[in-house]
Amino acid sequence: MTADPPLVLDIDGTLTRPDGWGIDPRVFDPIRDWEAPVVIATGKAFPYPIALCHFIGVPELVVAENGGVVYTGDDVFFTADREAAQAVTEEYRAAGYTLGWGAEDTVNRWRETEIAVNLEQPIGPLREIAAKHGLEVIDTGYAYHVKDTTPTKGAGLETIADHVPIDLEAAVAVGDSVNDVSSFDAVGRSFAVGNADELAKAAADEVLEDVHADGTLSVLERVRGTA
Ligand SMILES: O=C(O)COP(=O)(O)O
Numbered sequence: 001m002t003a004d005p006p007l008v009l010d011i012d013g014t015l016t017r018p019d020g021w022g023i024d025p026r027v028f029d030p031i032r033d034w035e036a037p038v039v040i041a042t043g044k045a046f047p048y049p050i051a052l053c054h055f056i057g058v059p060e061l062v063v064a065e066n067g068g069v070v071y072t073g074d075d076v077f078f079t080a081d082r083e084a085a086q087a088v089t090e091e092y093r094a095a096g097y098t099l100g101w102g103a104e105d106t107v108n109r110w111r112e113t114e115i116a117v118n119l120e121q122p123i124g125p126l127r128e129i130a131a132k133h134g135l136e137v138i139d140t141g142y143a144y145h146v147k148d149t150t151p152t153k154g155a156g157l158e159t160i161a162d163h164v165p166i167d168l169e170a171a172v173a174v175g176d177s178v179n180d181v182s183s184f185d186a187v188g189r190s191f192a193v194g195n196a197d198e199l200a201k202a203a204a205d206e207v208l209e210d211v212h213a214d215g216t217l218s219v220l221e222r223v224r225g226t227a
């Protein structure tokens with residue numbers, strides 16, 4: 001008997017339309033019909049992947065904020081707090097910069113363990129201030145994330161596997177950027193979409209030719225029923 005392997009899916013760059021922005025609607029049905037757990041592992045704030053699972057109609061298994069927030073379907077785990085990142089961005093603002101998301105800032109409004117900065121803002125001073133506070137800045141290609149160095153998507157996956165039956169050795173991960181490298185290390189098989197950054201490409205077992213959701217859909221077709 002064959003089964004589907006568990007999946008670990010990144011959002012931005014991975015489930016997005018091949019032109020780069022917005023979820024590609026073609027991913028909804030394969031995810032909904034997948035006959036094994038699907039974990040959404042993202043740098044986005046907690047409500048975004050929860051809403052994605054909700055609207056697709058699958059159980060909420062989520063690693064959010066690059067591992068800062070983990071949800072097993074029953075319990076939420078926080079592996080950092082927002083205060084240090086907040087202090088960094090306050091200093092960044094005091095130096096005359098902005099986070100770049102406008103007054104209401106829905107990107108950070110519900111973010112609990114890190115802060116994201118728009119890519120149009122200068123990263124040099126952000127990195128300098130973050131380093132003074134013992135934090136790191138990672139560039140996902142969609143935002144700069146000011147974060148504690150401890151949380152990672154991969155560690156979040158281990159937390160999920162401690163609480164729900166999911167075999168990470170059998171799991172397949174798809175991603176596009178530096179924040180997916182730890183996911184790739186945590187699972188049995190990993191794929192970088194064609195648009196992935198160099199770090200993700202170097203860490204993946206295989207680099208796909210197809211970009212964004214085209215790449216991810218090709219993986220789903222290939223690994224369906226192979227566990
Ligand atoms: O929040 C980001 O910058 C990127 O999000 P992702 O991890 O889902 O690609």
Ligand SMILES: [Mg+2]
Pocket residue numbers: 010011012013014140175176177
């Ligand atoms: Mg991504």
